[in-house]
Amino acid sequence: MRKLVYYIASTLDGFIAGPDGSDPTGPDGFWPIPEDYLKHLIAxxxxxxxxxxxxxLGVTAQGTRFDTILEGRRSYQIGLDAGVTDAYPHLRHLVFSRTLGESPDPAVEIVATDPVARVRELKREDGKDIWLVGGGELAASLYAEIDRLILKLSPTTIGSGIxxxxxxxxxxxxAWTLTDHTVLGSGAAYLTYERAALGG
Structure with missing residues (x-):
């Protein structure tokens, strides 16, 4: 059975976006993207x-980890505001929303039903793992279904945010077990955790 992986960038103080929820890596974002961080991500x-x-960046590799991406309405809106209806055409793309209605893109599936039930269906299908990109509200609703956490930890604090x-x-x-880690010269770190039994 494939896993649901919450692969997300986080500040040292545990925030994935600023208070307004805008893209922290966008033109007006606060998120530094050092060269070694980007190289590791691409590789x-x-x-x-x-x-x-x-x-x-001239990246054509399909990757080996994920073939499906899940995101919430607010995360998806960031792309829509930039004129991008499907930022991940190389992946199966599902957006969870009870208000969006018709999909702005034929390749993007809008899910208005229970996220947990839909994720359990996806896990039973064949394929690579499922990437939960965010946001925090969707991650909270899928909290018990997350099998792996991959945190892209930035050496940054912001004090308040999402x-x-x-x-x-x-x-x-x-409880989570650290199974892999890469600490970069820039101070950024990639930390992988697998869900563990509480207390063990």
Whole structure:
């Protein structure tokens, strides 16, 4: 059975976006993108680059980790605001929204039903792992379904913003086992955790 992987960039103080939820790596973003961070991303996670970035960087590798991406309505809106209806045409793309209605792109599936039920269906299908890109609200609703966390940790603090699991996540302690890590010269780190039994 394939896994649901929350692969997300986070500040040291646990935020994935600023208070307004805008793209932290965009033109007005606060997120530094050092050269070694980008090189590691291209080498290890090429499929997680959006199509415009792949084109600009000359990245053609399909990648080996994910074939499906899940995102919430607010995360998807960032692309729509930039005129991009499908930032990941090289992946199966699902957007979870009860308000969006018809999909702005024929290749993007809008899911208005229970996210947990849909993810359980996806896990039973054949294929590579499923990438949960965010945002925090969707991650909170899928909290119990997340099998692996991959944090792209930036040596940055912002004090306030959108937390890793959104502002309204329930208190539900979970244990995670560190299974891989790469610390870069710039101070950024890629940390991989697998869900573990609580207390072990």
């Amino acid at each position: 290890e996670y090429p499929e997680t680059l959006p199509a415009p970035a792949r084109a600009a 937390p890793l699991f959104g502002r309204d996540a329930a208190f539900e302690p979970a």
